Amino acid sequence: MDGSTIFIKILLGIGLAFNVLGVVALYRFPDVYTRLHGTTKCTTFGSIFTSASVVVYSISKYVTTGDPRFMTFTIHVIIAIFALLITNPTAAHAIARAAHKSGIKPIGIVDKLSEEKAGEKFS
Amino acid sequence: MVIFLASVIMYLLLVWSGGSIPLNEVVIAIALGGIITYACRSWSPGLYRMTALRPDRWFKLLAFIFGPFLWGMTKANFDVAYRVITGKINPGIVRVQTSLKNVYAMTMLANSITLTPGTLTVEVDQESGTYYIHWINIKNVEPSGKDIYGSFEDWAKKVVEE
Amino acid sequence: MSVFSFAFLILSLAILAMSGRLIMGPTVPDRVVALDTLNTFVVATMVILGALFDSIVMVDIAIVYAALSFVGTLFIARYIEGGF
Structure with missing residues (x-):
């Protein structure tokens, strides 16, 4: 039980907690947009933390064994993290726009976008 | 130019395994980067400017x-x-x-x-x-x-x- | 490493729970949201499996899966939107 194992456990715990919160958000929130809020943020953050624990694990393996395979492993995991970080918000944005264009009204007190579109139709 | 450099660096990072990179991998990387840049030429002219490299x-x-x-x-x-x-x-x-x-x-x-x-x-x-x-x-x-x-x-x- | 197998168990349960929303979602965008989240979980699970089995190939597949699922989500969103 050295320092890196404890660090890995802490990172994994944070990541798993946020991932599970993402699932809870998907069941609790009332409409598409609020669900997107919960899932996009929580799962991106959680997946980054679980992957970061894998990075710490492979770096500690590299330090103890000196095998260059673990260095490759680290680089590939970091590339995967950046892929998630770039693609996730873009996909969320695309889904939100598609949902709005297909005519799903958001639950809430104000909807500026629908007002703008209605105004354009009249004029 | 940005797309070319990005794809070449991405390929080399995926291939790199701790030691030095063999020459044939560099040649493959440059060839693939050229193909990708040619395929993306119709996107936005802004992608070809060098200012993004500062x-x-x-x-x-x-x-x-x-x-x-x-x-x-x-x-x-x-x-x-x-x-x-x-x-x-x-x-x-x-x-x-x-x-x-x-x-x-x-x-x-x-x-x-x-x-x-x-x-x-x-x-x-x-x-x-x-x-x-x-x-x-x-x-x-x-x-x-x-x-x-x-x-x-x-x-x-x-x-x-x- | 037993920590990673525990994390794998939790993430698999999360994926199962996610398919519940995928089946019962009232509208089509709800299902797409569930699918997108499921893809993120699959990528995280693959990275953890790669650490569990010490195999680099798993992580490579995770990168490719992330890119392909992103393109798939974009196409489904474009399809819901209607009209190009």
Whole structure:
């Protein structure tokens, strides 16, 4: 039980907690947009933390064994993290726009976008 | 040019395994980069400019990612966690006018908005730079940019448009 | 490493729970949201499996899966939107 194992456990715990919160958000929130809020943020953050624990694990393996395979492993995991970080918000944005264009009204007190579109139709 | 360099560096990173890189891998990387650049030539002419390669921009981008962006993301997650547990929401779509012109600055700001507290970009008007943002906890109906994303607009300007 | 197998168990349960929303979601965008989240979980699970079995190939597949699922989500969103 050295320092890196404890660090890995802490990172994994944070990541798993946020991932599970993402699932809870998907069941609790009332409409598409609020669900997107919960899932996009929580799962991106959680997946980054679980992957970061894998990075710490492979770096500690590299330090103890000196095998260059673990260095490759680290680089590939970091590339995967950046892929998630770039693609996730873009996909969320695309889904939100598609949902709005297909005519799903958001639950809430104000909807500026629908007002703008209605105004354009009249004029 | 940017696409070429990005694809070459990506390939070499995926191939690299601790030691030195053999010459045939470099040749394959350059050939694949050329093919990809040729296939993407009709996208945007801005991708071919060399100004995107200035190193100070990359340092600013890194400073942005590891400074205010990471802090905002952490805050966002605890905020969303609080709302998931208590179920207190007050959602709606608001309009924000920004002064950004560049497409890449807009993309960067939209992605940053999506990952920061309680906001989600729904639609962007490219000509006027108007953002339509879904806000999970509305405080006022006609907000300014500062209320929603803090200093991110200035950062996007600093990184891309200077 | 037993920590990683525990994480794998939790993430698999999360994926199962996610398919519940995928089946019962009232509208089509709800299902797309569930699918997108499921893809993120699959990528995280693959990275953890790569650490569990010490295999780099798993992580490579995770990168490719992330890119392909992103393109798939974009196409489904475009299809819901209607009109190009």
